[in-house]
Amino acid sequence: MKLYEALARDISESILSGALQPGDRLPSVRKTSASRGVSPATVFEAYYTLEAQGLVQARERSGYFVSVSAERLPPEPDTASRPAEDAQPLAMSERVFDLLETTMRRDVVPFGSAFPSPLLFPLARLARLMSTSVQQLDPWASVDDLTPGNARLRRQLSLRYLIEGMTVHADEIVVTNGALEALNLCLMAIARPGDAVLIESPAFYGSLQAIERQGLEAIAVPTHPRDGMDLAAAERALERHRPKACWLMTNFQNPLGSLMPDEKKRDLVRLLARYQVPLIEDDVFGELYFGDKRPLPAKAFDTEGLVMHCSSFSKCLAPGYRVGWVAGGRYTRQLARQKLASTLTTCAPAQGALALYLEKGGYDRHLRLLRHTLAAQQAVFMEAVRRHFPEGTRVTRPKGGYLLWLELPGAVDALAVHAAALAEGISVAPGPIFSPQPGFENCLRLNYGHQWDAHAEAALATVGRIVHAQLQR
Amino acid sequence: MKLYEALARDISESILSGALQPGDRLPSVRKTSASRGVSPATVFEAYYTLEAQGLVQARERSGYFVSVSAERLPPEPDTASRPAEDAQPLAMSERVFDLLETTMRRDVVPFGSAFPSPLLFPLARLARLMSTSVQQLDPWASVDDLTPGNARLRRQLSLRYLIEGMTVHADEIVVTNGALEALNLCLMAIARPGDAVLIESPAFYGSLQAIERQGLEAIAVPTHPRDGMDLAAAERALERHRPKACWLMTNFQNPLGSLMPDEKKRDLVRLLARYQVPLIEDDVFGELYFGDKRPLPAKAFDTEGLVMHCSSFSKCLAPGYRVGWVAGGRYTRQLARQKLASTLTTCAPAQGALALYLEKGGYDRHLRLLRHTLAAQQAVFMEAVRRHFPEGTRVTRPKGGYLLWLELPGAVDALAVHAAALAEGISVAPGPIFSPQPGFENCLRLNYGHQWDAHAEAALATVGRIVHAQLQR
Numbered sequence: 050m051k052l053y054e055a056l057a058r059d060i061s062e063s064i065l066s067g068a069l070q071p072g073d074r075l076p077s078v079r080k081t082s083a084s085r086g087v088s089p090a091t092v093f094e095a096y097y098t099l100e101a102q103g104l105v106q107a108r109e110r111s112g113y114f115v116s117v118s119a120e121r122l123p124p125e126p127d128t129a130s131r132p133a134e135d136a137q138p139l140a141m142s143e144r145v146f147d148l149l150e151t152t153m154r155r156d157v158v159p160f161g162s163a164f165p166s167p168l169l170f171p172l173a174r175l176a177r178l179m180s181t182s183v184q185q186l187d188p189w190a191s192v193d194d195l196t197p198g199n200a201r202l203r204r205q206l207s208l209r210y211l212i213e214g215m216t217v218h219a220d221e222i223v224v225t226n227g228a229l230e231a232l233n234l235c236l237m238a239i240a241r242p243g244d245a246v247l248i249e250s251p252a253f254y255g256s257l258q259a260i261e262r263q264g265l266e267a268i269a270v271p272t273h274p275r276d277g278m279d280l281a282a283a284e285r286a287l288e289r290h291r292p293k294a295c296w297l298m299t300n301f302q303n304p305l306g307s308l309m310p311d312e313k314k315r316d317l318v319r320l321l322a323r324y325q326v327p328l329i330e331d332d333v334f335g336e337l338y339f340g341d342k343r344p345l346p347a348k349a350f351d352t353e354g355l356v357m358h359c360s361s362f363s364k365c366l367a368p369g370y371r372v373g374w375v376a377g378g379r380y381t382r383q384l385a386r387q388k389l390a391s392t393l394t395t396c397a398p399a400q401g402a403l404a405l406y407l408e409k410g411g412y413d414r415h416l417r418l419l420r421h422t423l424a425a426q427q428a429v430f431m432e433a434v435r436r437h438f439p440e441g442t443r444v445t446r447p448k449g450g451y452l453l454w455l456e457l458p459g460a461v462d463a464l465a466v467h468a469a470a471l472a473e474g475i476s477v478a479p480g481p482i483f484s485p486q487p488g489f490e491n492c493l494r495l496n497y498g499h500q501w502d503a504h505a506e507a508a509l510a511t512v513g514r515i516v517h518a519q520l521q522r
Numbered sequence: 523m524k525l526y527e528a529l530a531r532d533i534s535e536s537i538l539s540g541a542l543q544p545g546d547r548l549p550s551v552r553k554t555s556a557s558r559g560v561s562p563a564t565v566f567e568a569y570y571t572l573e574a575q576g577l578v579q580a581r582e583r584s585g586y587f588v589s590v591s592a593e594r595l596p597p598e599p600d601t602a603s604r605p606a607e608d609a610q611p612l613a614m615s616e617r618v619f620d621l622l623e624t625t626m627r628r629d630v631v632p633f634g635s636a637f638p639s640p641l642l643f644p645l646a647r648l649a650r651l652m653s654t655s656v657q658q659l660d661p662w663a664s665v666d667d668l669t670p671g672n673a674r675l676r677r678q679l680s681l682r683y684l685i686e687g688m689t690v691h692a693d694e695i696v697v698t699n700g701a702l703e704a705l706n707l708c709l710m711a712i713a714r715p716g717d718a719v720l721i722e723s724p725a726f727y728g729s730l731q732a733i734e735r736q737g738l739e740a741i742a743v744p745t746h747p748r749d750g751m752d753l754a755a756a757e758r759a760l761e762r763h764r765p766k767a768c769w770l771m772t773n774f775q776n777p778l779g780s781l782m783p784d785e786k787k788r789d790l791v792r793l794l795a796r797y798q799v800p801l802i803e804d805d806v807f808g809e810l811y812f813g814d815k816r817p818l819p820a821k822a823f824d825t826e827g828l829v830m831h832c833s834s835f836s837k838c839l840a841p842g843y844r845v846g847w848v849a850g851g852r853y854t855r856q857l858a859r860q861k862l863a864s865t866l867t868t869c870a871p872a873q874g875a876l877a878l879y880l881e882k883g884g885y886d887r888h889l890r891l892l893r894h895t896l897a898a899q900q901a902v903f904m905e906a907v908r909r910h911f912p913e914g915t916r917v918t919r920p921k922g923g924y925l926l927w928l929e930l931p932g933a934v935d936a937l938a939v940h941a942a943a944l945a946e947g948i949s950v951a952p953g954p955i956f957s958p959q960p961g962f963e964n965c966l967r968l969n970y971g972h973q974w975d976a977h978a979e980a981a982l983a984t985v986g987r988i989v990h991a992q993l994q995r
Binding site for chain 1: 615616619622626627628637640641643645646648649650652653656657659661662663664665666667668699700702703706710714715728731732735737841842843844859860862863864865866867868869870871872875
């Protein structure tokens with residue numbers, strides 16, 4: 050990390066922790082230069098960085114002033130969802146596609162996107178390593194790297210688990226085309242048409258689509274925006290429906306951003322073990338925590354091999370490379386066979402490039418910077434939501450990731466907001482695509498993982514105006 | 523093509539056409555050098571090449587002699603299969619996996635493999651282009667190259683269709699993780715559990731596994747080793763079972779190597795159109811023809827958008843890259859949605875590298891050389907089968923690809939041959955994995971797409987001895 054980056058980070062941490070308050074003036078460049086023992090140019094660069102991030106504002110001839118607050122935040126949503134307790138077949142996939150396809154263009158402001166900005170990733174370094182790796186690629190890699198996948202990559206993944214305090218042998222890992230394939234393979238490996246699956250409410254729309262495609266039924270379980278699935282409700286559903294699997298996100302759930310505490314993860318794993326129901330754990334955001342350490346996955350508490358832990362590099366390192374994996378527990382062999390039968394294997398050059406990247410180091414440094422950037426962007430974005438959205442809007446405060454969940458006041462219709470925003474070249478993700486049941490008509494998921502600038506600010510103001518207009522109808 | 527390669531090719535064509543007979547002596551180096559106007563070194567190099575390919579043998583102090591024959595071949599199988607006419611659910615996928623997993627190691631002689639030798643591909647050039655392409659990769663490629671896929675790649679594919687005389691717009695193409703994913707997506711897009719699908723008998727085991735995974739039923743149709751599916755039988759099955767799809771390989775079918783004549787392809791497409799049944803056409807071997815021109819796919823005769831044409835680069839250019847596609851006719855939109863929901867998209871750097879390769883040219887030159895090599899290897903391999911296998915063994919003579927289908931005489935049990943060969947470090951693909959019904963217990967599929975040398979010859983001799991021993995039980 051460069052000097053100015055370290056300085057900017059220190060200051061932004063003071064802002065995000067509330068030590069610096071909105072309106073506070075940053076020390077002058079001369080003072081900071083003297084106190085930190087760095088050149089004035091370094092201080093300037095740090096202040097510019099903070100300004101570009103939206104954390105401070107320059108006022109002519111007076112210096113830089115803090116512009117966001119860690120305290121003056123919009124209220125949080127604080128009740129769990131209350132879905133109906135039935136198991137039901139789904140029929141919403143086409144509606145989800147209709148909405149998603151409108152957001153898959155780079156000229157649309159991507160508040161509705163599920164991916165952060167590609168500019169946040171070390172693409173040049175990855176390209177150099179891909180280049181090295183592909184030129185050294187053994188012709189027999191197409192045989193050696195066949196499913197379960199490149200041995201060096203699986204070893205590196207196993208090492209990363211070890212550093213987090215988990216024992217996941219390389220042989221338990223199956224490399225996939227992103228986490229989405231991993232999740233689909235899990236469902237295929239353990240459920241047959243007509244079976245039921247426990248899910249969160251609201252849930253990642255990809256899980257709803259997977260359940261629908263495979264002719265399964267979904268049982269939505271009440272889920273709290275702060276700490277995730279309600280375990281008492283989950284137990285009632287297990288007792289009543291005897292589902293074949295539970296599929297959820299323990300860390301920074303999509304769309305709520307909820308983070309299940311360790312104790313609750315342990316209880317979840319025990320509960321499922323009592324019913325011998327496997328857990329499909331989607332942990333694609335786990336690396337994007339803003340706290341001191343990576344939150345453990347539920348997998349860490351699994352002693353029976355019932356947890357299939359799915360993740361990928363698509364959201365924290367290499368979007369477009371399509372490399373993910375599943376640590377499959379007792380289902381590893383079935384997962385590998387499902388993979389062989391569905392896409393055979395994962396791109397050998399991409400696997401090789403990521404293995405080399407992990408071997409060469411730099412991933413943790415990149416992740417530190419990325420987490421810091423996302424935390425700062427969350428503060429700025431949330432501040433802007435507070436300014437532009439009507440009183441009564443509730444906003445989650447996820448401790449990681451890059452997604453906010455908004456509960457809009459009154460009878461605001463998120464689908465109408467989506468349509469109106471899209472007409473202005475802005476995408477948002479409306480609540481109804483995250484649930485087969487009603488209950489989220491007034492909700493929006495917004496992505497703050499893209500560059501914050503005047504254009505983004507204007508776009509968010511536009512969405513805010515659309516919501517205001519809806520309220521006044 | 524280098525001078526010596528051109529000379530070697532001319533001579534091998536004379537051998538394969540029968541103009542040169544086994545035992546014929548090649549003209550002396552001096553004579554050929556004079557008559558062709560090339561250096562003696564070039565002639566030597568050409569003769570060495572032919573010797574390495576196994577087409578000629580050097581005898582000390584006497585020169586080079588032709589060692590294979592285009593005429594003295596083992597007899598061909600010449601009757602169509604006669605499967606039962608029922609529609610039936612399948613339960614063979616695990617057995618196929620058990621067998622396949624034994625062959626997925628590079629230290630096993632790969633007669634049972636479905637892939638040709640990776641050494642036949644321009645991997646160094648691909649690596650250079652991948653390197654260029656990934657270093658120039660736009661950060662937004664992960665958005666732009668999303669399904670349906672890289673626009674430049676789809677344009678190049680569209681151009682190749684045009685050159686073959688077909689109009690397939692780039693918008694009709696969905697890029698996939700190899701042809702296997704394309705085929706699976708086709709089935710998902712049009713069939714629901716319990717539906718029936720027409721297939722060949724024997725058929726590519728991947729189609730049987732896909733049908734089983736999706737809970738569909740298969741209707742096996744009699745298929746001839748020379749010209750493919752029996753259309754009269756197909757019509758009876760259409761009438762009786764009203765299947766939701768027909769899935770077959772028109773060009774160099776796996777495992778038979780059969781090639782459906784153009785007229786028959788046209789009739790097939792018309793027949794299916796009469797019943798409004800879509801065709802899932804697997805054409806992964808179409809580029810590997812030994813004749814004058816690429817055989818057309820059935821897609822060329824489709825006027826109603828009922829044919830989904832699937833192919834890939836995995837078997838003719840870039841194994842391990844996992845780039846394939848489907849030209850989906852009226853199903854294109856559904857196919858793209860199935861792709862989005864199952865693996866989201868295909869590796870952006872791999873798509874970019876192949877787009878650049880197709881743009882830069884060289885693919886056709888590579889394919890010419892590859893076809894020529896495979897044709898020569900077929901002749902040599904077939905000659906060796908004739909020498910090492912018992913009288914009465916019947917062997918197909920595919921006009922393309924790299925797979926031979928053997929009908930062994932008497933009560934030889936291909937599964938036992940597989941087990942015994944594997945114990946000697948040699949894989950073969952036994953008939954039963956290609957059919958849910960009995961009828962192929964005495965059949966083997968052998969891959970001649972790997973280097974022919976003393977080691978390979980010894981391995982084939984071992985398989986021949988195992989078959990002989992079985993006969994004498």
